[in-house]
Amino acid sequence: MIELKSVSKSYQMGDDTIHALDGVDLVVKDGDFLAITGPSGSGKSTLANIIGGLDEPDGGKVLVNEQDISKLDDKTLSNYRNHEIGFVFQTFNLQPTYTALENVMIPLIFAGISSAERKKRAAECLKAVGLADRMAHLPSQLSGGQRQRVCIARALANNPKVIIADEPTGNLDSKKGEEIVGILKELNRQGKITIIVITHDPSVARQAHRVINIKDGRIS
Amino acid sequence: MKYFDYLRLALKNLSRQKSRTVLTIIAITVGSLSLILMTSLVIGIRQSLIDQFKNLGAFNLVTVIKDPNSVDSNNLMGTGGDTSEGKMINDTTLTEVEKINHVAAATPIISVNIGTVRLAGQDKKTWPNVVAFDPRSDVFTVPIIAGRNLTTSDMDKVVVGSRFLDDFGYGGKANDLIGKKVILNSKMGGGGSGVDWGPPPEKPPANADDSWYKAQGNKGVDIEAEIVGVADNGTVGDGSSYINIAWARRLNTQVSWQQDKNQPKTGDQNSYYQPTMTLVKNDNFLDQGYSSIILKVDDTANLQSVASAVSKLGYGAMTAQSMIDQINKILTMVGVVLGVIAGISLFVAAIGIINTMIMATYERTKEIGVMRACGATKSNIRRLFTFEAALLGFWGGVFGLLISFILGLLAKTLVQKYGASLGNLPINNIGNFPWWLIVGVIAFTTFVGMISGLYPAIRAAKLNPVDALRYE
Structure with a gap:
């Protein structure tokens, strides 16, 4: 279970201080499918990044299974990202010179898993997202939807408990977008993986169990 | 990872x-x-x-020199050091140092008073460093690249240094030089003087005056020698040529015409008596001794102990180590x-x-x-x-x-x-x-x-x- 207590985060933009999050309280239960919506600059991504351990809050607590991850050292926090969280990005962020299989193996490398085991697990993940026949392809040889599937496979590689998807359908047409959301739903339903989706798209948000809206750094 | x-x-x-x-x-x-x-x-x-150095066997050698304070000589033969200062090195020294523990062999070294050298039939002169050693002793082997090494009976034979090959126009043709004659010009020549080898010096005429002596003084004495071998001077060598020490003793012995001591001096105005001139030998060795003695040590490990024993006798000791340093x-x-x-x-x-x-x-x-x-x-x-x-x-x-x-x-x-x-x-x-x-x-x-x-x-x-x- 993830619990945020009075989490705040602000950025300095020139002379202005931007309050990206302003005392946010949130509980995400295991197996939840949560959609976070809100206008641009409302603090959605900051919230997701703090939950994912990519960013540190200025104030408040982020409790993951009752442990405050905002106080962890780099090694433990990296380990948390590696084993507990999977990230899916709007722009996929795949290594252009790596094949689909090699891209999926990246989190496994940092987990210290052997080469043979890495290949086996990465292949299983690609199979799970329907890309068994595209393993040796470079990202440039894949369509947008396929790239996002590789991205999901990479997020799945270390069997995470939570997948954080930041605008996963933002760069895809509606059909491909639906397919991606379908995969995420399936992972949530069958794999019992907690899904946190940040989206502008109401049709994506509708698929979630729960939707929260953020405005000016607060849950409204 | x-x-x-x-x-x-x-x-x-x-x-x-x-x-x-x-x-x-x-x-x-x-x-x-x-x-x-x-x-x-x-x-x-x-x-x-x-x-x-190894080829010369230099790592097993200790050079005994006269001056115990002169340790920085850059010449392993000890011929480059100061020969006037320090304790005289002579046959007594040789006997003394031969008794030192771990000394396997010893040879005395004489630096011969040779001014210039030229190949017979050529006018081009060069300045040699002639080192004389005892060929009997098993101290060091002159690295021969052509011809043979010296023997004890070689009296007017020379092993020239390889640096003379180019000087004499024999670059790369060392073998062709064997059997050729060289003319060594001794510094000991002068008016009525020469060396104890070859014909005696010209007897000063009865009317010899200062100008005659002056003219004779610049001549030097030409000594002919046969080249029997060519030694590799390498880059560490000093361009030395080698001769038998027995011959060197003769070349370092000056013979000069001197007026009989019992007769009136030529300057005596009242006498018409013609002075009698006799040929007198002056062995420089008695005054100067050997330039150095080179000792062969049985094992490199004993080099320092032999060197200290030599120092205790009041002589200078030099090893290849100091040169290597x-x-x-x-x-x-x-x-x-x-x-x-x-x-x-x-x-x-x-x-x-x-x-x-x-x-x-x-x-x-x-x-x-x-x-x-x-x-x-x-x-x-x-x-x-x-x-x-x-x-x-x-x-x-x-x-x-x-x-x-x-x-x-x-x-x-x-x-x-x-x-x-x-x-x-x-x-x-x-x-x-x-x-x-x-x-x-x-x-x-x-x-x-x-x-x-x-x-x-x-x-x-x-x-x-x-x-x-x-x-x-």
């Missing part, structure tokens, strides 16, 4: 920007190449000098100068690595963000970039060695083809890398790469993952 994975990822990442990687490696290759060439040149010169001192200085030059090119190469790696961190900012999101720690990122930089250094070192090796093979071919005309240049040592140089160069260039990559790597590790992911 496993170290093998760092290596694998680093190799993969470097191969992404092939041309940039190759250019950076070339810069380090040039740096390491200059480092290797400079080092192997110094090693080569040193080895060449030491080999020549001097060579090492000079070569260390040369090495430092050459090292600085090589260091500059490596420094420039290191800047190339820093530049390459900083460029890489800018280009791969987003990738760093992804790796951080996927669980990479700061130290994973830092090590990955450091590994890449170290690999650049490693390959630079390897290619530097390979090119040096090829250059070494070329040098060897050149030496085989034009060996004689290349003199004693130690270029044939360029390709001879001791194992520590191979390991040292690769370790050093890898280390240089690692150090150069440290700043870009730390910079990459410090990137905020969120900022890195947003980077366009």
Whole structure:
């Protein structure tokens, strides 16, 4: 279970201080499918990044299974990202010179898993997202939807408990977008993986169990 | 993360920007190449000098010289030292030093008073350093490149130093010189004086005045000798030529016409009596003794104990060690100068690595963000970039060695083809890398790469993952 207590985060933009999050309280239960919506600059991504351990809050607590991850050292926090969280990005962020299989193996490398085991697990993940026949392809040889599937496979590689998807359908047409959301739903339903989706798209948000809206750094 | 994975990822990442990687490696290759060439040149010169000492058997020799304070003579034979100061070295000395423990053999050395030397039939003169030793003694072997060594019965025979080959126009034709005659001009010639060899000096005429003596004084005495061998002077030698010590004693004995002591002096105005001139011998050896004595020690380990025993007797003792120390001192200085030059090119190469790696961190900012999101720690990122930089250094070192090796093979071919005309240049040592140089160069260039990559790597590790992911 993830619990945020009075989490705040602000950025300095020139002379202005931007309050990206302003005392946010949130509980995400295991197996939840949560959609976070809100206008641009409302603090959605900051919230997701703090939950994912990519960013540190200025104030408040982020409790993951009752442990405050905002106080962890780099090694433990990296380990948390590696084993507990999977990230899916709007722009996929795949290594252009790596094949689909090699891209999926990246989190496994940092987990210290052997080469043979890495290949086996990465292949299983690609199979799970329907890309068994595209393993040796470079990202440039894949369509947008396929790239996002590789991205999901990479997020799945270390069997995470939570997948954080930041605008996963933002760069895809509606059909491909639906397919991606379908995969995420399936992972949530069958794999019992907690899904946190940040989206502008109401049709994506509708698929979630729960939707929260953020405005000016607060849950409204 | 496993170290093998760092290596694998680093190799993969470097191969992404092939041309940039190759250019950076070339810069380090040039740096390491200059480092290797400079080092192997110094090693080569040193080895060449030491080999020549070894050929002379110099590592087992102790030279007894007169002056116990004169330890810095640069001549192993002791002929270059001051012969006037210190304790006289004579046959008593020889007996004394022969009794010292561990002394296997001894030979006295005389530096002969020869001014110039020329080949019979030629006018071109040169200045020899004629060393006389006892051929009976088993002290050292003159390294002969043509002809034979001296024997005890050789009285007007000489083994000339190889440096005379060029002087006499016999470069590369040492064998042709054997049997030829040389004219040694003794400094002891003068008005009514000569040496105890060959015809006696011209008797001063009854009316000899100052001008006659002056004219005679510049003549010197020509002594003819047959060349029986040519000795390799190498680069450590002093260009010495060698003669039998028995003959040297004769050449150092001055014979001169002197007025009979019992007769009235020629200056006596009241006498019409013609003075009687007699030929008087003056053995310089009685006044000057030997120049030095060279002792052969049974084992190199006993060199110092023999040297101290000689010192206790009141003489100076010199070993090859002191000369090797001097060579090492000079070569260390040369090495430092050459090292600085090589260091500059490596420094420039290191800047190339820093530049390459900083460029890489800018280009791969987003990738760093992804790796951080996927669980990479700061130290994973830092090590990955450091590994890449170290690999650049490693390959630079390897290619530097390979090119040096090829250059070494070329040098060897050149030496085989034009060996004689290349003199004693130690270029044939360029390709001879001791194992520590191979390991040292690769370790050093890898280390240089690692150090150069440290700043870009730390910079990459410090990137905020969120900022890195947003980077366009």
